[in-house]
Amino acid sequence: MSSAGTVLVLADRFDPTVDLAVEELNRRAVPVFRADVADFPLGLRLGAALGASGWGGTLRSAHRTLHLNDVHSVYYRRPGRPRVADDMAPDIRRIAEREARLGFGGLLAALPCRWLSPPGKAADAESKPLQLRVAAESALSVPRTLITNDPVAARDFAACIPGRLVYKPFHPMRGTRNGRPAAVFTSMVDPADLPHPDIATTAHLFQEWVPKAYEVRLTVVGERMFAAEIHSGSDRGRIDWRSDYASHTYRVTQPPPAVADGVLRMLAVLGLPYGAFDFVVTPEGQWVFLEVNPSGQYGFIEIATGLPITAAIADYLEGTHA
Structure with missing residues (x-):
């Protein structure tokens, strides 16, 4: 071009x-x-x-x-x-x-x-159910997941999970409460609280908790990949790193070939030239897909690691790189 x-x-x-x-x-x-x-x-x-x-x-x-x-x-x-x-x-x-x-x-x-990214494709790709299906079809490892408004189904799902359980909102929830900034992040669920009647009020997404050595933000521009390990130094940051940026340290890494192939297949299916992927890396070294943001932030990764993501975006927009 x-x-x-x-x-x-x-x-x-x-x-x-x-x-x-x-x-x-x-x-x-x-x-x-x-x-x-x-x-x-x-x-x-x-x-x-x-x-x-x-x-x-x-x-x-x-x-x-x-x-x-x-x-x-x-x-x-x-x-x-x-x-x-x-x-x-x-x-x-x-x-x-x-x-x-x-x-x-x-x-x-x-x-x-x-x-x-194309606005229609980006809007479709915001759907967590779609992301998880496409990730699984792209041979990426995904957590066991339940979407429900049935309190009994939530209890039964928790009973089938040997470890802990988390709740995630379908869309970022940010605003103010009593005049102060507030947000809803991934949170741990006590199986003893299930079934809870509030589950019947709307759709809820529950997942198995994946043990993590650290997390990875993998930013993809075209076919170029920029991966950074995120090591959180706080308890809340280890549950959801977005809740405590100040506690993080970062390290440049490389995705395993199978993960890189799966990510590119996923973007091709979603019709996206850009994606900010979040993975958990288990203590055994397995990469587990959590989500992809078609308009995700990348500046904090570039500043912390020096990864040339801005240059890759400019290359793509200028037409000098696929």
Whole structure:
């Protein structure tokens, strides 16, 4: 693929991970047009017409103009949703937001360019049930897992697990409680608490607890892999490393060939060029898949280890590497 053209960056304007990639592209003198989907339609003006060679036209912000024919690749990382005028009636607002999403998003999806990552594929890949199925089909080791709203089924599942049990939310839960930041992470489950009536209120995901020597964040860009061991120095960090970044130490490592092959098969099935994979490595050295984040953070790994992940992302967007 030619490296000529502009990289369209669609992300929140306050995203330090995206900042790393934009700075690298700027260093390489690659043209970048950065915007947030939430800026449309109030802060972005779109004019596109269909011609013999596809869609052409412009996307304009208050200070810059992007010619759609110049878009070489799109870096799509957790942008907002289209935001319309506040004074619209609620029913009209819903219609306008839907039309903005389908019109603006649909047009961008129709551009013949490289995406990291395609928004539809990335959204599908957020599904933990889908991830676990594809991981198992890709010959990766996965924990025994139950999804249920049946308290009795949860009790019976726990009875079949020789070790401990954990609960995981399907989606990151972050917010505030009593004015302070709060989050729900992986948590241990006492089998004596099962069956618990609250399980009936919604879907719950339970897994066997996998004994761990350490964990690994494996970041994949195209076919390039960057693996870092995560050694947590606290009890809560050993249950879920995301709960205590300050206690970690990191070490560069390499995935076993079978794991590398499985990861690439998994990304191919999911249609993703990027994935931030989390693995447990058992005391016996077995790599066990936990999840993959199609828009996962990588900056903290690069800063701690020096792994050139930003450069690999810039290579992919610039078109100099598969």
